[in-house]
Amino acid sequence: MSSKGRFIVVEGLEGAGKSTAVACIKAWLEQQQLQVVCTREPGGTPLAEHIRQLVKQVHEETLAPEAELLLMYAARVQLLQQVIEPALAEGKWVLADRHDLSSRAYQGGGRQLDEGLINSIRHAVLGDCRPDLTLYLDIDPALGLERAKARGELDRIELEQLAFFQRTRQAYLTIAASEPGIVVIDAAQDLSKVQQDLIQALTDFWTAQHASLA
Template structure:
């Protein structure tokens, strides 16, 4: 099999780290060992610098919603062109912690940015590049934020209001319904149940890639 790009998506506290480890384990069980892990925003020196600004701000200067969006795409294309595409070309399987679906949900749904502007920007920056498979971990925002708070201080994005995250979730669900490469997983269940869901979905998907 040639290299594939698998992305894990979800709200804060949905359990993305556990899901990523589960995906890696299952791939290893199928003799897929050459893995590249990425995260967004981030993954290259420039992208990581942009991540810091997006997550924490800079010198108390207000970060506008459109500037945030443009920074995300700048970080994303750095990662795609310098890490993801070369890895896929070399036959590696890439496991991503977030990708463009996050931007559609957070900036499109949460920030409520103009849809036409977002579609145009996405097409210009990404073209037809997209993940082969996306696992969306769906969770009630209140539960997810409670989990996130146990990890420590919340960053700039995590401090948004509950209605913001409710809009994000709704956008995730709407997009997932329209794209067969996105599979929704109930992340509100126990870790064991979520792990079993991922195992079943990924194992079934892998049999179709042979």
């Protein structure tokens, strides 16, 4: 396999089980003797973590959807340049809790911002960078929010109305159906079945990577 690393992203609504999935995927990758760098968005660098706080906290002032979008991409490009690209160049595999698809779903679908605006920003700051594999954990928003509430206090985005998350989920599913490299995992299943499906998707990806180099 090429010495260049691979970029794997886990996506999903609140309560979909992304953190658990990341742990499962990391363990599997390390079993393949790979060096794995884990990141999260927004965040992943000291500066990007400050932006995360701005995005997540409830403020007296309403955060405009366009401002939220720009903050997300500011944190993303910082993470890309400081962590993701250097790790991939060193042959490490990067495993991310969220990436660009989140903005397309949350700000595009949820906030209903213009797709052309999002695409122009994507192109300007991310260039040709795309994940090699995206694993989208699909869950009914009502169930996901129940799980999120059980974890404790909700952040600014988690406090949105159910309709916001329904639009976000639909955007995820629409994009996943039209673009290669996105695997949809049913996150409402028992944890053992979710993990089984994740490992199957990783195995398929691993096999395809080896076959392309044969």
